[in-house]
Amino acid sequence: MKQVFLRFTLIGALCLINLVGAFAQTVVTGKVVDEKTSEPIIGASVTIGSGTNLKGAVTDMDGKFTLETPSTATITFRSVGYQTQTRTIRNAGRKVNLGEIELSYESTALDVVTVIASVVPKDRITPVPVSNIKLADIESKSFNTEFPELVKSTPSVYVTKSGGGFGDSRMALRGFDMTNIGVLINGVPINDMENGKVYFSNWAGLTDVASFIQIQRGIGASRLAISSVGGTMNIVTKNVDAKRGGMFFSGIANDGYLKYGFNFSTGLMENGWAVTASGSTSYGDGYIKGTDFRGYNYFLNVSKKINEQHTLSFTAFGAPQWHNQRSSMYTQKQYEENPDGIRMNLEYGILEGKVYSPKYNWYHKPQISLNHLWKIDNKSTLSTAVYASFARGGGRNAAGLQPVSKEDKDNGIRDYRNYITAYKGQLSKEALRTNDNLIDWESVYGMNAANGDAGSKVILANSVNQHNWYGILSTYQNKLDENFTLTAGFDGRYYVGEHYKEVENLLGGKYFATGDLVGRDYDIVKIGDEDKKVVKKGEMFDYYNKGRVVWGGLFAQGEYRNDYISAFLSGSLSYQSYRYDVPYLYSSYNYDKLISENIRDVKKSDVKTFIPISIKGGLSYKFLDYNNIFVNAGYFTRAPKFAGVFLNYSTELNKNVKNEKILTFEAGYGFSNEFVGINFGGYYTKWDDRFLRRSGSNRDFYNFTNMSATHKGLELEVNARPLDNLKLTAMASLGDWKWGNKTHFDIYDDKQKNIGQGEIDLNGIHVGNSAQTTFALGFDWEAFENLHLRGNLNFFGKNYADFEPAYRVGYDKDKKEYVTNYSGDAWKMPNYTLVDLSASYKLNMDKVSVSFFGGVNNLFNKKYISDATDGSKLDKAGKRTGEDALVWYGFGRTWQVGMRVNF
Incomplete structure (x- = not known):
């Protein structure tokens, strides 16, 4: 009981x-x-x-x-x-x-982007090193911060503002410049088809509409045959957000900077439509003297979820802009002696109360794309992007250079002269300058007018660079079972780039007489005892050519994933053909023995075809819940850039051109739990048969062939959250990037005439203008609810000047040949550390929030050299002193404040 x-x-x-x-x-x-x-x-x-x-x-x-x-x-x-x-x-x-x-998203535009662009989800244990920059980081820095600077605290990344003009920033990754970093926007590659460059002034609006940025270092997860020697940058815009709401924003910053604009999105509506639009404008005086600018940005995305199987997304965006530039570097002593200090710029003057510069850039490169996602069944999808880009614009320069006089040579003026030009900080006695050492435009106009029937002695000319680019990317993906996914696709592109020089401003003269004419119907004027052809405003001279590129590629990737293993193997095969059209040739072209005599009559080159291949694979293994190790390797060949195929702007093919060869591998370890994430790895990249063109010291340039370089290093990235309201980040990268072997070179003057050739020893010379040792510390502290304080400390060291060929090569009169006269390392720039601070506060109200933000970059106003070209002077130990190196200083202290209204 x-x-x-x-x-x-x-x-x-x-x-x-x-x-x-x-x-x-x-x-x-x-x-x-x-x-x-x-x-x-x-x-x-x-x-x-x-x-x-x-x-x-x-x-x-x-x-x-x-x-x-x-x-x-x-x-x-x-x-x-x-x-x-x-x-x-x-x-x-x-x-x-x-x-x-x-x-996670349903079948919306993000799926299209993810498949095409190979965006790696953050929670994936991936065999490639990945760093993500999120929207909050972008919005807290984007007002007076150019796009590359958003990623400067990423391992092995080096960012500078170069000459300091609007949008002229550059980025290097693992020692490779932008021509060797694949850049994708919503899955579409944007590297120039001829030279591989990316000009961020053309994409200034991305900071307003970027949803996140992903840096994949090394071979990356992208399956496309793109220029990813150093890595890949994936930029995904807000068109994939599918969130209803909008934002108005405005802000001010140093040196008269003002920016305002809006973002708006309907979100994914019940009828399946979604519209996102953005627009903004910005202008200012520029930190560097004489670099004022004006930019506009627009963005439109219209998406339609037709049904569960089909989604369409149309996107159009662009950033028309103009900005004055500073293109010349100066010595450290010249900066010190100039009252403007590190803001020194000798390439502008004041005309009618406004800045007027011979160095001026204007450009508009709109891009439109139509993305389609077809969810064939619950295992397979087909994603297709059809896109086009129509670029128009160019840069302004002074034309009418005359050889220096004997007196100028005796006084150290080694280059050319005219009323305007200041070359490497040096002015000839003919240069017309005000008491403030600025270009005296009124005197330039007067002197040209005084030349009468002889025409202008110096003018301003536009170097026009425009193109039409059409492409299609189509990717099929099939999840064969729970673990294995197969991806395959096609990448097709057609590109025509048009380049010419035209008269922009005669600066007070009647016309401009030049021997380098590209047209036939020009006026003939008797100047002195000679009959000369002349050009007037808007007429072409000097050069006119077209570059044509046809690209077709196939790619495939197999990927295996389970709870412990992530592995992939991918390959690509591309067809790339180049053709060079010169409708009008130089009338005064000087061809030497390397150029056939009958090339004058050839207006279209033969088609040069390359078949690059790539194969890469990786494996990651997860163990003990929070740990993983990974290894990857790749080998690929790459077609040389356009300039390496058609040397010196002629239609004759470079007979020695060949595919460049890149071998790379890396390994690493990762640890991740809810409090801390650690990623550590090492890499090795070997690049052979590389072509490189470098400017010399006297307006000549060098073509290097069969170059070799080795890049290796270690990378560490740490993210921690010791408290709910505190995020900590740390980064360290140690690189060792060097040129190798002896390489052949040809020297050409500014008329494309070969003036010499030889061999140069670059063994052991460090790759320049990219810090090989970097450290960073950062924090994001929510001191009070919605009040964030953020700080970053960045150290940059082991940064060498770019080697100057003219200071390494000399002419041996006895041997009657060019020889290497200096084989030591380039000048090593001083190390430097920068500190940035910012704060933001969000005030939440009913259906509306207002965010206030502000920040200071280079808080302690550190004076530092960011870019340099090597000089020739040596110390007693035979090392470069940097005394005559040409440099750009980084910006001093800058600031920004602004607000955003979200609804």
Whole structure:
């Protein structure tokens, strides 16, 4: 009897405990974020129960929520455009923090971008090193910060403002410049088809519409045959957000900077449509003297989810702009002696009360694309992007250079002269300058007018560079089973680049007489005892040519993933053909023995074809829950740049041109839990048969063939969250990047005439203008709710000047040949450390939030050299002193403040 009583008592107690537990309330908190970008999802529903028992909450402007639930409950998270997710709690206490709940997109435009651009999800244990820059970081820095600077705290990245003009920043990754970094915007490659360059002044609006940026160092996960020797930069814009709302913003910064604009999105509506639009403008005086600018940015995306199988997304964006530039470097002594100091610029003057510069750039490169996603079934998709880009613009320069006089040569003026030009900080006695050492435009006009029938002695000419570019990317992906995915596709491009020089301003003269005419119907004027052809405003001279590139590529990748292993193997095969058209040839072309005599009559080159290949693979293994190791390797060949195929702007093919060869591999270790993430790795890249063109010291230039370089190093990246309101970041990279072997060179003057050739020894010379040792520390502290304080410390060291060929090569009169006269290393620039601070505060109101932000870059106004070209002077130990090296200083202290209104 007692046993029966005890059993009933125990059962009753358990039922009472369960009943109390069922009615006990638990306060559940958390934050709902986007799986890909980690950005908060505003207005997501958080619910329990159903029907009349449905209870829920909605996430706020930061994606956060609070919900009272029973201690045992299933919580459902929903947001338009995202896949529904559930979380279950059991016998929980009074408070539960679920942390970040990540929602993944349904079949929207992001899927198209992810497939085509090879964006790596942050939670994937990937065999390639990846760094993500999120929207919050972009918005906190983007007002007076150019796009490359957003990634300067990434391992092995080096960013400078170059000459300091608007949008003239440059970036290097693992010692490779922008021509060797693949850049994609929503899956579409944007590196120039002829030279591989990326000019960020053409993409200034990206800071307004970027959703996140992903840097993949090394071979990367991209399957396209792009210029990813150093790595790949994937930029995904806000057209994939599918969130309803908008934003108005404005801000000011140093040196008269002002920017204002808007973003607006309908989100993914019930009818399947989504529209995102953005526009802004900015202008200012520029930190460097005489570099004022004006830029406009526009962006439009219209997406339509037709049904569960088909989604269309149309995007158009562009950034028309103009800006005055500084193109000349100077010695350290010249900066010190100039009253403008590091802001020194001798390439401008004042005309009619405004800055007028012979160095001026204007450009507009709009890009439009139509993306289609076809979800064939629950395992396979076909993503296709058709795009086009129509670029128009160019740069302004002075024309009418005359050889220096004997007197100028005796005084150290080694280059050419005219009324305007200051070359490497040196002015000839003919240069017309004001008391402030600026270009005296009124005197230039007067002197040209005084020449009368002889015409202008110096003019301003536009070097026009425009192109039409059409492309298609189509990618098929099939998830064959739970673990294996097959991806294959086609990459097709057609490009025509048109280049010519035209008269922009005669500067007071009647016309301009030159021997280098590209047309036939020019006026003939008697100047002195000679009859000369002359050009007037808007007429072409000097050169006119077209570069044609046809590209077709096939790529395929197999990927295996389970809970412990992630592996991939991919390959590509490309067809690339180049053709050079010269409708009008130089009338005064001097061809030497390397150029056939009958080339004068050839207006179209033969087609030169290359078949580059690539193969790469990687493996990552996860163990003990939080650890993983990875290894990857790749070998690929790459077609040389256009200039290496058609040397010296002629239609004759370079007979020695060949595919460049790149071998690379890397290995690493990663650790990641909810408090800390650590990624450590090493890499090795060998590049052979490289072509390189470098300017000399006297307006000549050198063509190097069969060059070799080795880049190797170690990289460490750490992210930690010791407290809920504190994020810490750290980075370190140690590189060893050097040129190798002896290489052949040809020297050409500014008329494309060969004036010499030889061999130069570059063994052991460090790759220049990219810091090989970098460290960074950063924090993001939410000191109070919605008040963020952010700081970054960046160290840059082991940075060498770019080698100057003219100071390494000399002419041996006895041997009657050019020889290497200096084989030591380039000048090593001083190390430097920069500190940046910023703050932001978000004020949340009903359906509206207002964000205030401000920041200071280079807080301690550090004076440092960011770019340099090697000089010739040596110390007693035979090392370069840098005394006559030509340099650019980085910017001193700059600031920005602004506000955003989100609705």
